[in-house]
Amino acid sequence: MKVAVYTIALNEAANAERWAGSAADADYRIAADTGSTDDTVERLTAAGVTVHRIAVRPWRFDTARNAAMALIPDDVDVCCTMDMDRFLEPGWRAKLEAAWTPETTALFCKVSYRSSVDDPVELRGWPAKNFHHRWGYRFRRPVHEALLFNGGAEVERSGHDIVMREVQDPSKETRRAYLPLMEMAHREDPDDAQICFWLGRDYMWANRYAQAIGLLERYLALPTSTWAEERSEAMRYMARMEPDKSILWLDRARIEAPHRREIWLDLAEQFHGRADWRGLFWACANGIETTRRTNTYLDDSQSWGFRLFDLGSIAAWRMDSMPRAIEWCQKALDLNPNDERLKNNLEFFAGARTEPRNDTLTAPDRAFR
Numbered sequence: 001m002k003v004a005v006y007t008i009a010l011n012e013a014a015n016a017e018r019w020a021g022s023a024a025d026a027d028y029r030i031a032a033d034t035g036s037t038d039d040t041v042e043r044l045t046a047a048g049v050t051v052h053r054i055a056v057r058p059w060r061f062d063t064a065r066n067a068a069m070a071l072i073p074d075d076v077d078v079c080c081t082m083d084m085d086r087f088l089e090p091g092w093r094a095k096l097e098a099a100w101t102p103e104t105t106a107l108f109c110k111v112s113y114r115s116s117v118d119d120p121v122e123l124r125g126w127p128a129k130n131f132h133h134r135w136g137y138r139f140r141r142p143v144h145e146a147l148l149f150n151g152g153a154e155v156e157r158s159g160h161d162i163v164m165r166e167v168q169d170p171s172k173e174t175r176r177a178y179l180p181l182m183e184m185a186h187r188e189d190p191d192d193a194q195i196c197f198w199l200g201r202d203y204m205w206a207n208r209y210a211q212a213i214g215l216l217e218r219y220l221a222l223p224t225s226t227w228a229e230e231r232s233e234a235m236r237y238m239a240r241m242e243p244d245k246s247i248l249w250l251d252r253a254r255i256e257a258p259h260r261r262e263i264w265l266d267l268a269e270q271f272h273g274r275a276d277w278r279g280l281f282w283a284c285a286n287g288i289e290t291t292r293r294t295n296t297y298l299d300d301s302q303s304w305g306f307r308l309f310d311l312g313s314i315a316a317w318r319m320d321s322m323p324r325a326i327e328w329c330q331k332a333l334d335l336n337p338n339d340e341r342l343k344n345n346l347e348f349f350a351g352a353r354t355e356p357r358n359d360t361l362t363a364p365d366r367a368f369r
Helices: 016-022 040-046 061-070 092-099 173-188 193-205 209-221 228-241 243-256 261-273 277-289 307-318 322-335 340-354 364-368
Strands: 003-009 028-033 050-053 078-081 086-088 106-113 124-133 137-140 146-149 156-166
Touching (some): 003 061, 016 040, 016 086, 028 061, 040 050, 061 078, 061 137, 092 106, 092 156, 124 146, 193 209, 209 228, 228 243, 228 261, 243 261, 261 277, 277 307, 307 322, 322 340
Parallel strands (some): 003 028, 003 078, 028 050, 106 156
Antiparallel strands (some): 106 124, 137 146
């Protein structure tokens, strides 16, 4: 089996050696440089990578990636597409050879998103189709490009023990072009549910709520919009943009994907703001019982922090469930040990457990407000 790892590059000097080193076990390492003005090309060349200079005008990612794929030698069996801000963990080649079978056309690895190269904490992790057969594949969409197979019946396999880490640089100039490229993608295929979702999300981030709401409503109505996790995320966005309907949207999200802790935390924040203690207790209890992440790119690490236990302890105190208030406050403090408010709350709850209820005391939720 011959393996090629390939990419497109633009001003990636900070990542060049790391990318090249992680792919050293490949038979070929190929980079299509699209116009770097730093020393990306020199660094990659020095590391043994074959670099081709290409030009794509007007710019679109699928055209650049397809050009890079075309530069892969004919004798390659398996290709690995890997962006320059990603790098493979050691041992990937042996795992690939063990997982790949003669009939395989594509293999999913695990992408592990980290805040920095040295940070051991995984913020999000998701499966990605980064390994594919040399022939029959092409990229489609000007941005958020999808790898499509046109060679007959696609045979996909899992290689989730192959880990590809990602550490993004959000300041990169190319990211500023994403929004117009997504608008182009939507014009090219208005029924592409994935682009409807991503473009709606970007409109929301840009505070263009009217456009965002329209796109996300279209996304939810499309027959190809079938992934519960993503549909529930769209409903979470709608709740942010339509605060008068927030509970309605979050309840729809809960029905769509009750296994997502993110939804329960959103509901808890809403009930806390409304001083609805029964609702707050219900939301926190259900969220805390959700103990497994979905392992998709939609996972929000903040939902697995102290906040749900914090709000739950306040709800339990309001519901006169002092053992539960103490238990949840202690768990919140374990997750956020330097928070003085949580320390004071725990002391308050412990005292309230043995004393008559006195609402004139400084309530823990008032300290939060």
